[in-house]
Amino acid sequence: MTACVTEKTIANRPQDGADPKILVFACRWCSGIGADEAGRQRLPMPAGFRCVPVECAAGVDPDVILKAFSAGAEGVAVLGCHLDGCRYNRANHAAAKRMALLTTLLETVGIGADRLLTSFGTAHEGHQFAALMRRFSQRIAALSALTCRVTKTDPVLGGWGDDA
Amino acid sequence: MTLDTVRGMARDILEHQTADGVLGLAGDEDGVAPRVFDKADALAALVLEPKWVLAKIALSVLVQTPESYRLAVVCRGCDERALVELGKRHRLDPGRLHMIGVACSAAQAQRCLCRRPWPSRVDAGEKAAGADLSRSDLVRQYLGGERAVRLAKWQEVFSRCIKCYGCRNACPVCHCESCKLEDRVWTAPGEIAPDMLTFHLVRAMHVADACVACGACQEACPVGIPLMLLQLPLRNALQRSYQYDAGTEAERLSPLLANYIDAPAQEIALPDWTDSIEETSWDLIS
Numbered sequence: 001m002t003a004c005v006t007e008k009t010i011a012n013r014p015q016d017g018a019d020p021k022i023l024v025f026a027c028r029w030c031s032g033i034g035a036d037e038a039g040r041q042r043l044p045m046p047a048g049f050r051c052v053p054v055e056c057a058a059g060v061d062p063d064v065i066l067k068a069f070s071a072g073a074e075g076v077a078v079l080g081c082h083l084d085g086c087r088y089n090r091a092n093h094a095a096a097k098r099m100a101l102l103t104t105l106l107e108t109v110g111i112g113a114d115r116l117l118t119s120f121g122t123a124h125e126g127h128q129f130a131a132l133m134r135r136f137s138q139r140i141a142a143l144s145a146l147t148c149r150v151t152k153t154d155p156v157l158g159g160w161g162d163d164a
Numbered sequence: 165m166t167l168d169t170v171r172g173m174a175r176d177i178l179e180h181q182t183a184d185g186v187l188g189l190a191g192d193e194d195g196v197a198p199r200v201f202d203k204a205d206a207l208a209a210l211v212l213e214p215k216w217v218l219a220k221i222a223l224s225v226l227v228q229t230p231e232s233y234r235l236a237v238v239c240r241g242c243d244e245r246a247l248v249e250l251g252k253r254h255r256l257d258p259g260r261l262h263m264i265g266v267a268c269s270a271a272q273a274q275r276c277l278c279r280r281p282w283p284s285r286v287d288a289g290e291k292a293a294g295a296d297l298s299r300s301d302l303v304r305q306y307l308g309g310e311r312a313v314r315l316a317k318w319q320e321v322f323s324r325c326i327k328c329y330g331c332r333n334a335c336p337v338c339h340c341e342s343c344k345l346e347d348r349v350w351t352a353p354g355e356i357a358p359d360m361l362t363f364h365l366v367r368a369m370h371v372a373d374a375c376v377a378c379g380a381c382q383e384a385c386p387v388g389i390p391l392m393l394l395q396l397p398l399r400n401a402l403q404r405s406y407q408y409d410a411g412t413e414a415e416r417l418s419p420l421l422a423n424y425i426d427a428p429a430q431e432i433a434l435p436d437w438t439d440s441i442e443e444t445s446w447d448l449i450s
Contacts, residue, residue: 105394
């Protein structure tokens with residue numbers, strides 16, 4: 001059996017000057033608006049991030065974040081409203097608690113807690129969003145590349161086709 | 165001595181019909197296996213060693229028997245905590261259970277890396293001190309050290325996984341109807357070893373606030389992945405922030421389900437903004 005982990009992303013890392021891949025989950029009531037505004041104002045932002053608008057930060061399952069890392073994201077940001085300003089009965093408190101636990105898990109296995117940015121109420125203005133993205137991108141770029149597994153397409157010898 | 169006490173209690177329970185059956189370990193010349201004793205005469209076969217997590221078996225007995233069936237379980241601390249967690253999640257009716265609490269020895273606690281080797285009511289055995297995790301080499305090996313070292317260590321150990329699903333199947337508190345680990349969105353079929361992030365960490369995250377540190381996952385693992393050590397920092401974080409220890413309080417739901425007002429986090433006043441980009445120091449072991 002071959003080991004499932006190789007240092008793939010080191011080779012795949014964009015050339016010098018390119019920004020690390022970051023996936024941003026933005027609550028549509030605040031940081032989603034901030035993201036729109038930052039785009040409209042043409043504020044300078046790193047080009048490596050992709051923004052997924054969500055209804056509420058609490059809708060982001062920790063599993064989705066793990067999947068994002070698995071699919072090659074080098075950083076994930078979950079941006080929500082002020083802890084006092086959630087539209088959905090303080091659902092963002094639950095999100096904050098879950099994300100805190102997830103950072104513990106990421107730190108445990110050595111992926112690093114700072115690859116997951118959780119931030120509440122810090123990005124609802126365009127310039128705030130742009131500044132946060134710049135800081136986060138710099139932070140991720142300063143980290144060593146995340147080693148990531150190679151997806152094998154060949155069938156595994158002796159394995160069952162439908163075991164999962 | 166401890167064994168005699170447990171046998172006596174089980175005999176009492178069956179004779180007075182406090183419960184219809186006693187779930188425990190039965191030992192004979194062929195080895196040891198869990199068994200439901202329903203006759204007092206058969207109790208001579210009841211043994212306590214080795215440690216065997218009975219909570220999941222108790223659950224399947226309760227599911228297969230009618231509502232009126234009451235079951236007594238020979239419980240170690242971890243069994244009891246797992247049954248409490250299942251009760252909280254409405255997977256079983258705690259009223260149908262009768263627990264015979266057995267405290268583990270200090271040696272057993274050290275083997276299990278258990279910090280709470282006793283049930284809430286100790287009927288047999290002496291309360292022994294829990295294991296001191298900071299002195300364990302294994303813990304330091306996996307949770308100490310630099311990030312890159314830890315990553316290499318965990319990747320190496322997860323690359324041994326043969327995807328037998330033993331960890332999931334053995335876990336007493338793992339209880340979803342449909343499992344993400346069988347869904348091709350999360351776990352590619354036929355891929356061995358599975359991805360660390362979408363297989364092992366998803367599993368760890370799912371049981372994070374229910375894990376009672378019984379070690380069933382680790383014992384079930386045929387390739388010796390120390391899965392309890394993956395769960396340990398999560399349990400520590402819950403303990404530190406919310407004084408929450410899964411399974412010890414039957415009335416208290418997981419703090420992850422509540423907001424910061426109803427279940428406040430220790431040493432953190434409600435912040436009007438939080439920003440995890442700030443540096444924090446990490447203590448994973450204690």
